[in-house]
Amino acid sequence: MAILELENITKSFxxxxxxxxxxxxxxKGQALGIIGPNGxxxxxxxxxxxxxxxxxxxxxxxxGRDVTRMPAMQRxxxxxxxxxxxxxxxxxxxxxxxxxxxxxxGRNMDQRAxxxxxxxxxxxxxLLAVAxxxxxxLSLLQRKRLEMARALATDPKLLLLDEIxxxxxxxxxxALIDTIRAVHVRGVTIIWIEHVLHALNSVVERLLVxxxxxxxxVGQPDEIMKRQDVREIYLxxxx
Amino acid sequence: xxGMTRSSPYEVxxxxxxxxxxxxAAVALLALLVVLPLFAGxxxxxxxxxxxxxxxxxQFWNLLAGYGxxxxxxxxxxxxxxxxxxxxxxxxxxxxxxxxxLLGGIAALIVAIPTAFFAxxxxxxYFAIGTWVIAEVMRxxxxxxxxxxxxxxxxxxxxxxxxMWATEWIAGALDVRNSAARDILTYWLALALAAATIAAIYAxxxxxxxxxxxxxxxxxxxxxxxxxxxxxxxxFVFLTSAFGTGLAGALIYVQKARISxxxxxxxxxxxxxxxxxxxxxxxxxxxxPIIGVIVFFLLQSLLADYGSWYLFxxxxxxxxxxxxxxxxxxxxxxxxxxxxxxxxxxxxxGGSLKED
Numbered sequence: 175m176a177i178l179e180l181e182n183i184t185k186s187f188x189x190x191x192x193x194x195x196x197x198x199x200x201x202k203g204q205a206l207g208i209i210g211p212n213g214x215x216x217x218x219x220x221x222x223x224x225x226x227x228x229x230x231x232x233x234x235x236x237x238g239r240d241v242t243r244m245p246a247m248q249r250x251x252x253x254x255x256x257x258x259x260x261x262x263x264x265x266x267x268x269x270x271x272x273x274x275x276x277x278x279x280g281r282n283m284d285q286r287a288x289x290x291x292x293x294x295x296x297x298x299x300x301l302l303a304v305a306x307x308x309x310x311x312l313s314l315l316q317r318k319r320l321e322m323a324r325a326l327a328t329d330p331k332l333l334l335l336d337e338i339x340x341x342x343x344x345x346x347x348x349a350l351i352d353t354i355r356a357v358h359v360r361g362v363t364i365i366w367i368e369h370v371l372h373a374l375n376s377v378v379e380r381l382l383v384x385x386x387x388x389x390x391x392v393g394q395p396d397e398i399m400k401r402q403d404v405r406e407i408y409l410x411x412x413x
Numbered sequence: 414x415x416g417m418t419r420s421s422p423y424e425v426x427x428x429x430x431x432x433x434x435x436x437x438a439a440v441a442l443l444a445l446l447v448v449l450p451l452f453a454g455x456x457x458x459x460x461x462x463x464x465x466x467x468x469x470x471x472q473f474w475n476l477l478a479g480y481g482x483x484x485x486x487x488x489x490x491x492x493x494x495x496x497x498x499x500x501x502x503x504x505x506x507x508x509x510x511x512x513x514x515l516l517g518g519i520a521a522l523i524v525a526i527p528t529a530f531f532a533x534x535x536x537x538x539y540f541a542i543g544t545w546v547i548a549e550v551m552r553x554x555x556x557x558x559x560x561x562x563x564x565x566x567x568x569x570x571x572x573x574x575x576x577m578w579a580t581e582w583i584a585g586a587l588d589v590r591n592s593a594a595r596d597i598l599t600y601w602l603a604l605a606l607a608a609a610t611i612a613a614i615y616a617x618x619x620x621x622x623x624x625x626x627x628x629x630x631x632x633x634x635x636x637x638x639x640x641x642x643x644x645x646x647x648x649f650v651f652l653t654s655a656f657g658t659g660l661a662g663a664l665i666y667v668q669k670a671r672i673s674x675x676x677x678x679x680x681x682x683x684x685x686x687x688x689x690x691x692x693x694x695x696x697x698x699x700x701x702p703i704i705g706v707i708v709f710f711l712l713q714s715l716l717a718d719y720g721s722w723y724l725f726x727x728x729x730x731x732x733x734x735x736x737x738x739x740x741x742x743x744x745x746x747x748x749x750x751x752x753x754x755x756x757x758x759x760x761x762x763g764g765s766l767k768e769d
Contacts, residue, residue, distance in 0.1 A: 224638055250640040258638075264631035266697075267624070270425075270761040275628045278621050280640035285425070285621065285759070293423040293761055305761045328639055 176238070177202040177332055177363050183222055183232035185387075192218040193229065194387035200332075205364040207374040207395065210384035211407065216367045217259050219384065220334050223365075224256050225249045236332070250280050255330025257321035259337045259367075265310030269301055269320060272309050273327040280328030292327055299323040299353055315346045322353065332363045339370040347373050371399075383407070422764035427619060427756055435754040446604050450587065450597040458593075458600045462668060464710050465603035469661040470683065471690040471702035472610050473654040479697035480618070481650035482630040484537070486684050487544025488658050490528065490551050491521040493678035495659030496666035497555050503573050505560060510569060511578040514602070514663040521659020522652060524551065529651045545680065552678035566673025574670055599668040606664060610657055615699055618757040626650065630697075681724075689727055693734045695741030699755040704742050 178200040185193040192215040200206055210216050221227035223234060225246035234242045236252055244252070264272050273295060277288035296302040299319045304312065309320060318338050325333055335354070339347050351373055358364050358377065368374040374395075375381075381395040385407050391398050398404055450458055470488065478484045498520030502513035528547050535543045556564040575591060577598070584594035617623045628636040629643045636643050662683070666672050676682070686709065694705025712730070716723040738745050747753060 226634060226638065246637040247640055247642055250638055256638050258635065262632050262635035264628045264635065266631055267627055268758055268760075271624060271627075271759055274759060275624045275636075275641065276639035279625055279642075282640070289425050289761075290421045290423055293421075293764060293766075296761075297765065302764075302766050305766060306758075324635075324639060 175202050176200060177236065178223065178365075179233075179235040179238075180223075181233045181235070183219075183229045183234065185218060185222060185227065185229050191387045193222060196232070196384075196387070196389055198382065198389065198392070200363060200365065202331075203361055203363055204380060205358050205366065205378045207378035207381045208365065208367045208384060209369070209371070209374070209381065210390075214384040215387040216384055217336055218387075220256060220336055220365075220367065223334060224254055250328055250330075251282070253329075253331035254334070255280075255325035255328045255332070256334040257318075257325050257336055257338055259340075261314075261317035261321050263309035263312065263317060263320050263324075265308065267309055268306050269309050269312070269316075269323075270296065270305040272320060272324050276324045276327035277329070288327075291329075295323050295326050298356065299326070300349070314341055315350075318342065318350065319353070322350075322357075326357065330362060332365070333357065335364065335366040335368075337367055337369060339368055339373040342370075351376055375399075423761060423766070424763045426760050426762065427758065429753060429756050431752050431754060432756045443604075443608055447601070450600065455593050455596055458596050460710070462596065462600045462603050464706055465600070465607040466661050466665050467686065467690060467709065468607050468702060468706045469603070469610050470658060470687045471694075471706055472607075472614055472699070473657040473661075474684075474687045475691045475696060475698075475702050476614055476617075477650055477654040479691065479701075480623075480626050480630055481647060481654075482633075483647060483651060484541050485532075485544040485654075486541045486680065486688070487528075487532075487546075487548035488654070488687065489678045489680050489683035490544070490548035491525065491655045491658035492662030492665070492683040493548070493551060493555065493674070494524050495521045495662030496672055496677045497558070497561060498659070499663035499666060500561055500567070500569065500672050503569055504567070509576075509578050510573055510667045511598075511602075514660060514667060517663025518656045518660035521662065522656040525652050525655030528655075529648060533647060533651075545684075548678055548680070552674045555678070556674040562673065564674060566671065566676070568672075569667075569670045577667075596668070599664060602664055602667075606660060611699060611703075615755050615757075618699075618755075622646070622649070623757065624759075686727075689731050691741075692731060693741055695743030698741075698743050698747075700753075701741050701743040708742070 176199045180196055180198040183193050183196040208216055222229050225244055233240055241249055273292040277292050278285060296305055299322060301319050301323055339350055354377055381398045382392040383390040383404050391401060391404055474488055495517030499513040499517040502508040502516040503510050532540055532543045561567055579598055580591060580594045583597050584591050625641045626646050628641055629646045633643045690705035690709045691702050693708055695701025716726055
């Protein structure tokens with residue numbers, strides 16, 4: 175069963191087409207990777223899925239329901255969680271409170287009903303030791319982890335990760351991949367935008383290439399990466 | 414997942430040792446302030462009235478700007494509308510001034526709805542200027558209200574002030590003159606309003622909605638993506654502040670007993686001073702406005718005779734504090750000592766949590 179269906183999604187900023195007739199079906203439980211050069215429209219695509227942006231044309235369906243015009247907050251209730259490319263923590267709240275606010279509002283529950291779950295997500299994302307620190311003072315790895323932890327706190331069915339491995343050292347990256355894998359194993363559908371290919375390919379089952387707002391190819395990661403046009407566009411390799 | 418019944422190794426606490434001491438001290442202070450008119454002179458009661466009403470205005474501006482991120486410089490709109498609604502209730506409808514205070518709060522709440530509708534279309538500095546312009550419009554409109562004195566203003570009728578609720582009883586019980594009894598009554602109301610305001614804001618900040626409010630202030634886009642209704646939070650904070658500011662405005666003008674559009678809608682008296690109080694005390698904290706109002710009162714007592722030099726000094730102090738201690742006097746104190754009198758942060762403990 176498809177959890178997410180995009181049909182002919184189009185979005186322009188002035189003359190610039192950032193999404194140009196994108197169609198995509200994501201089955202429930204899949205881990206899909208998205209690659210493409212800078213400015214290809216990857217983060218825009220996320221904003222269109224989460225409702226932070228509305229498309230000019232086309233439809234977005236989540237679990238079979240048309241959510242094209244639904245505001246971001248409602249889509250969070252429906253089960254779409256996201257991390258931002260540039261971490262956007264609530265700086266003056268503690269790490270634990272960042273998760274609490276997401277869990278209490280995203281699931282519409284009381285603090286008592288979610289606080290243990292938030293503590294467990296902190297364990298899982300290795301943030302427990304800094305639980306009571308203000309989120310504004312975290313290191314880059316911790317901020318990236320917090321992005322994911324906060325999205326998980328809303329108990330999403332679909333998790334969108336935007337360049338969560340970017341800027342991390344190899345060791346940090348490996349630790350983060352383990353966490354993402356554990357989330358995926360739990361049955362959460364994942365769409366992951368990433369430039370760090372080895373990280374991406376160690377988790378995803380399917381890969382989509384985006385360029386100038388268009389889908390260039392989608393399929394098995396190995397096969398996609400072998401394609402000549404993908405290598406030219408994405409890796410800039412002369413042939 | 415959620416709804417588990419096993420006993421948890423984790424615990425969440427908000428209270429601190431300092432906050433328990435604060436609670437006891439607050440009750441003691443409140444009791445002392447309630448009985449203050451028994452032994453204090455009329456001048457002190459009037460000063461305390463001024464401090465308490467400015468504290469209420471400061472707490473509500475702080476809720477708006479410090480927690481809601483809505484930097485309004487048009488709060489005089491709600492002081493003025495609250496005051497004029499109270500005057501209208503007394504002069505036009507023959508109400509007693511005390512219940513007419515409630516009318517002031519309601520009137521401010523009602524005018525806040527169209528105000529928010531327009532002002533929320535503006536962001537940051539444009540929002541600030543927009544609220545100011547709307548307040549100016551209200552001042553000009555009230556100057557046309559001939560029944561309430563027009564541009565020159567009017568006074569509460571002598572009969573209304575003399576026969577005001579409870580004044581005769583206070584005059585008899587404390588053996589004071591009618592005018593002193595009126596000051597004591599308005600002082601008690603100001604004390605009740607200030608205590609209720611602080612208690613309500615503290616309860617709000619500790620609630621689910623309060624946590625969402627902090628999230629919206631820090632990052633509205635991210636707040637929306639975790640299911641927080643950022644738009645509704647803005648409305649809630651704006652309307653609540655308007656209601657409280659309107660009540661304070663009406664109460665202030667019951668005590669003054671004389672109103673004019675220029676005074677009731679004064680940007681200096683009801684917004685600039687309030688901003689000064691919150692900023693030097695510490696924005697985004699409950700403690701900040703309390704400290705700020707005390708500093709402001711002391712400065713005013715010391716410098717009131719120097720006219721424009723007084724405003725000049727306030728401005729300089731405001732600028733210096735913003736540059737040297739952007740989190741205000743209370744910010745400096747918490748940085749040094751870690752003390753929080755009104756803690757709102759939820760601390761996780763237990764389980765396998767070991768702090769670095």
